Amino acid sequence: MDPVIIVGAGPVGLTLALALARQEVPCVVLDEGPGKDEPRPARTVVLREDTAALMERLTGTPLAYAGVHWAGWRSMRRKQVTSEVAFGDAEPAPLHIAQHVLTGALRTALAGERLVRIAVDSRLDTMEQETSGVTAHTRGSTGTWWRGSYLVGCDGPRSTVRKLQDIRFPGRTAVERHAVAALRTELPWQDEALLHRLPPWRTSGPSAGEVTARPLPDGVWRLDWLLPPGKDLVTPELLLGRVRETLAGWTGGRTPPYELLDTGVHTVHHRLARRWRSDRVFLAGDAAHLLGALGTHGLDEGLRDADNLAWKLALAWHHGPHEALLDSYQTERRAIVAARLRAADQALPLVRGGGGLRAVVPGSARGHDALLMDGHLGRGALGSPGTYAGSPLAPGRLEGEAPVGTAPGSAVTDVRVTAEDGTFVRLRDRLGRGALLVVLIAPGTGVWERRHWVSAGIMPRLAAAVAALPHRAELLVAESYPGAAAHTVLLLRPDGHLVTALSGVRPADLYAAAETATGGPATAETSARADAGAAGSR
Numbered sequence: 001m002d003p004v005i006i007v008g009a010g011p012v013g014l015t016l017a018l019a020l021a022r023q024e025v026p027c028v029v030l031d032e033g034p035g036k037d038e039p040r041p042a043r044t045v046v047l048r049e050d051t052a053a054l055m056e057r058l059t060g061t062p063l064a065y066a067g068v069h070w071a072g073w074r075s076m077r078r079k080q081v082t083s084e085v086a087f088g089d090a091e092p093a094p095l096h097i098a099q100h101v102l103t104g105a106l107r108t109a110l111a112g113e114r115l116v117r118i119a120v121d122s123r124l125d126t127m128e129q130e131t132s133g134v135t136a137h138t139r140g141s142t143g144t145w146w147r148g149s150y151l152v153g154c155d156g157p158r159s160t161v162r163k164l165q166d167i168r169f170p171g172r173t174a175v176e177r178h179a180v181a182a183l184r185t186e187l188p189w190q191d192e193a194l195l196h197r198l199p200p201w202r203t204s205g206p207s208a209g210e211v212t213a214r215p216l217p218d219g220v221w222r223l224d225w226l227l228p229p230g231k232d233l234v235t236p237e238l239l240l241g242r243v244r245e246t247l248a249g250w251t252g253g254r255t256p257p258y259e260l261l262d263t264g265v266h267t268v269h270h271r272l273a274r275r276w277r278s279d280r281v282f283l284a285g286d287a288a289h290l291l292g293a294l295g296t297h298g299l300d301e302g303l304r305d306a307d308n309l310a311w312k313l314a315l316a317w318h319h320g321p322h323e324a325l326l327d328s329y330q331t332e333r334r335a336i337v338a339a340r341l342r343a344a345d346q347a348l349p350l351v352r353g354g355g356g357l358r359a360v361v362p363g364s365a366r367g368h369d370a371l372l373m374d375g376h377l378g379r380g381a382l383g384s385p386g387t388y389a390g391s392p393l394a395p396g397r398l399e400g401e402a403p404v405g406t407a408p409g410s411a412v413t414d415v416r417v418t419a420e421d422g423t424f425v426r427l428r429d430r431l432g433r434g435a436l437l438v439v440l441i442a443p444g445t446g447v448w449e450r451r452h453w454v455s456a457g458i459m460p461r462l463a464a465a466v467a468a469l470p471h472r473a474e475l476l477v478a479e480s481y482p483g484a485a486a487h488t489v490l491l492l493r494p495d496g497h498l499v500t501a502l503s504g505v506r507p508a509d510l511y512a513a514a515e516t517a518t519g520g521p522a523t524a525e526t527s528a529r530a531d532a533g534a535a536g537s538r
Helices: 011-021 049-059 099-111 160-164 236-250 298-319 323-353 364-377 459-467 507-517 524-535
Strands: 004-007 027-030 044-047 072-077 080-086 095-098 116-119 122-130 133-140 144-148 150-153 171-185 192-197 210-216 220-226 258-272 281-283 416-418 424-426 436-441 473-478 488-492 498-503
Touching: 004 011, 004 133, 004 144, 011 027, 011 049, 011 099, 011 116, 011 298, 027 122, 027 144, 044 049, 044 099, 044 210, 044 298, 049 099, 049 298, 072 364, 080 364, 095 099, 095 210, 099 116, 122 160, 133 150, 150 160, 150 298, 160 281, 171 236, 171 323, 192 364, 210 236, 220 236, 236 258, 258 323, 298 323, 323 364, 436 459, 436 507, 459 473, 459 507, 488 507, 498 507
Parallel strands: 004 027, 004 150, 027 116, 072 192, 150 281, 436 473
Antiparallel strands: 044 095, 072 080, 122 133, 133 144, 171 220, 171 258, 192 210, 210 220, 416 424, 416 473, 436 488, 488 498
16 A cells, blocks of 8 residues: 655654554655754744653653753742742643754654655645545655655645645734744753743833743753734844843843854744645644644644544554544544634733723733643643544443543543553553553552463453454553542553543443444444453353
């Protein structure tokens, strides 16, 4: 079968290529550039804990050494600290990393992948779809035709794929603008991110605004200043003035020594593609959506697009078309991004409006600061990664459902599990292999050798039920899981989202949930077969 064609060699396209290769799907990545990325310290990304874990799993690189997990977060208004967060087990820290460093780690991992070819100096200019595949033509040093089974446009805001498919991209232009600088200096706090609104050294005018400071390795900081609406030119003199007054304001009135490494202007647009799928063509990342106002993180959502799409494309590539499964990519991901865009659009007038009745409502400023903090930290309506509870892949009400600490459709908590070979691994390490995961919660198993419990109690019946599932599945055992009682059985999608939790071994429920989660509703006949298979092991 023909490979998957991925247009665009940014973080989303490279992540998708790696994720597909891990599931034995060949890919061609069309890179219009030279195959390497220019270092830009002022262009950084913030990744939530589970997205950072996805990157580490795919690249095999401990990214904490290449970025910074923030020790804490503080919000300030004028001279007052309005809120503080200390990151730890209760609230894992986001990872802040330069985008070229992340892309470099992905390229290094892809260099050893036999199933992935990166074609540099290859810019897409035309494409054709057929019932059996996609044909694409690139121009560059040599014009070339490519044949693929599917094609995914990860080619950014000006996506050629989106335009060739005549997909509309409505939204809002220049929702926010920020002046950005990366510099090496010493600040009064270490490894803590800061949002400072209405700093006292800028007491009036539309540019009083806010400034954000986020740490990077080796004493480097990224500073972002919110600019007033309009298209006023950000001159070097203006930017240097902002740097000096901000550093002086934070360090007691005297500008400390600093080394300016990079500058830029970051303009935030809000747009959402009308369709993310057109037969065998898909959109992901900035080609499908643009967001980022009020501290939200667009690339993090793009990486989630790749994680969601990879296992569905892999299943269709290996086993033939699964239209309901492929359609669910747009249904799930577009709904989540649309909800975040709506939340940001509703919050913008409150947070940025100023004046009027809101200025005199007690506590309103503190509430606005909390909204901004949610966006920056990836929580709440502005920043939460969302769930797939309303997905067409979510099973209906099952008789044996059991409550656990993770809502159906949400990403599961990472816990230690015992694999089928008896080794202890992290649950997240088993994701992304194309298999469903079935996790039995069995307290005490961690202190006994596997041979003592693998054939005892409910394990044989559960193993038989897992073997009878309509899709390949791996059986894991955990001593505990948040909110789960003993003998609870969790069913997970290959991307780590919870399908359902069942009380004990319920083969018919497990089979029905597994079939729905992979795009095909279970029938009474197939559920009966699952029951019969489990009964034969008793």
